[in-house]
Amino acid sequence: MKKLQLITEAKRTCPDVIIVLGEELGRFRNASKALYNFLESFTWSGKVEKLGFDEVFMDVTDIVDFNQALLNPNNLQQSFFQLKKDDMTVGFPYDATTLAGHVYPQPQTKLDQDVDQNLTIRLILGSYLAQYLRRNLDQEKGYTSTVGISTNKLLSKLVGNMNKPKGQTTLLPPYNVSDAIGTVESNVTTFIDSHDIGKIPGIGFKMAQRIRNHVLSRAPDYDAGLIWGETKESVDVRDVRLYPSMGPEILEQILGGSGAERGIGGKVWGLINGVDDTEVQQAKKVPTQISIEDSYIRLDTIPQVLKELRTLTTSLVNRMHADLLEDDDDPDSVATKRWVAYPKTVRLSTRPRPPLNADGTRSRMFSRISRSAPLPGFVFNLKVGVDATVEKLVQEALVPMFRRLHTQPSGWNLSLVNVCVTNMVEAASADGKGSSGRDIGRMFRRQEDFLKDWKVEDRDVPPDLFPNVNKGMISNRRLNLDEETTTYETLDAEEISNLFENMKNEAFANDYNSKPKEIIKTDPSAGNEVYDSLPTYVLLSGSEDAIPLTQTSFDDEWMEEDDEDEDKETCERCGAIMPSFAMAAHERFHDYNG
DNA sequence: ACGAAATAG
């Protein structure tokens, strides 16, 4: 039985198979996260990149560096692998003269060409670390695993395929022909040459076809003389690499053009030579998007679409709760949740079924079409139920987007619908790793506090104040909001930057229709805005940074308009005083936050 | 910012 096999076909090959419709991916996600966190805990750099649910790249360069320096050349057999830089007791003993697990190529090849001893010992260290992690994973979590050990993501992934399902493989030197003496060939070349061109990570279906066409469908003499393989369709990396005048330029011709990645020729030439400079990405706290989709045999009426939109959106909101909501660590409050990140955009995609051709066939068209819009802030309000939130989201955001996608009331038939939230803005850092994030984050977490001390107003910000603002003027000050009296503390540039980021994120979360924004410290007892003791931060939607205004900037003429005390209104719900034009936004704020 | 395409598991 195969992946994505038709059910009818599966039942034919395996009549007793029990098919369970639907899926429950939540437990897989949890297991995936646990695996990821487990491996991350061993890294020093945090460079752990997830690829799907069950694959991970780890960059252990720093750990290998450290342990290589630790080696005693006179007693390599009794080495100790140190897992923590600052604790020499944590680790395991190993024999640094041998390598753990499988190797490529097989040991019949003579290894004793004195090639690149440095790389050899580093790969040995990597192989023992891999072995340790795999055993640990098996013991602690009961997962068996397969690992590839090499010097970049491309090679380690490919060499990891060699001893499935529970073996590890190290790609041995020499890696560069120039490193070898005499006629020794690079193991990288030998290894990668044998792969089908479409099996190389980064070369997908489209590029593989283009390359195959180029290599196969040349002049007849090449076509006839297919010296390489049994089948004419099979093109491996060697065929491509050795094709006459093949190089980055030719590949650029074949693969380049509109829409293609910049420098794709050079990149692919690198790949087929085993070169991959891409970094292992750092661990990410939150996903960059969350989406739910379903495919349909027939979906061609508005009521059906509405029903499906509700179903998909319900799943999506539940996923947002599962993946973006975290237990509040505030000891004062009980069992509250807080958002770790706020998506700012919602996107609706459909895949219309292409119309039938004249001959009755249907052209293969997988292309999706999509529309996106700002995600309304009410989805973050946890006081109303999921159903109400879903209905509001469907009516106010998704239906309008659907109308933009499909302007005709009928005549379409959708084979797929996808609802996605994206454009994540991370909230204030959860636990106090930094000093600044904690205080500010805690303060903002309480809405009462927010309402009491701050308000966010729509207000036109004169453009001539943006240039020449000197961040440094306030960069050594911070509001200490936990104190009875306002104090200042010394802050470095990074802390100030974090402070702005946190404030900006929270402001956006509380009022999504934010354009230019001001956060103003107020004196609740007096009901007046207090301008003389605190700096003011102008938050500019869409700009990179919050721009702090200095006190001196504040005294400029544009603020004085406010002091002219024209039409001011008092909010009936909280008593805040503000200009009339700001009341609409303020009421939205209450609507969203209660 | 928005929308499409390619890639991968």
Added chain:
DNA sequence: CGTTCTATTTCGT
């Protein structure tokens, strides 16, 4: 349901 559902990256406008 002419492979499903999900996620990331890159490009053009």
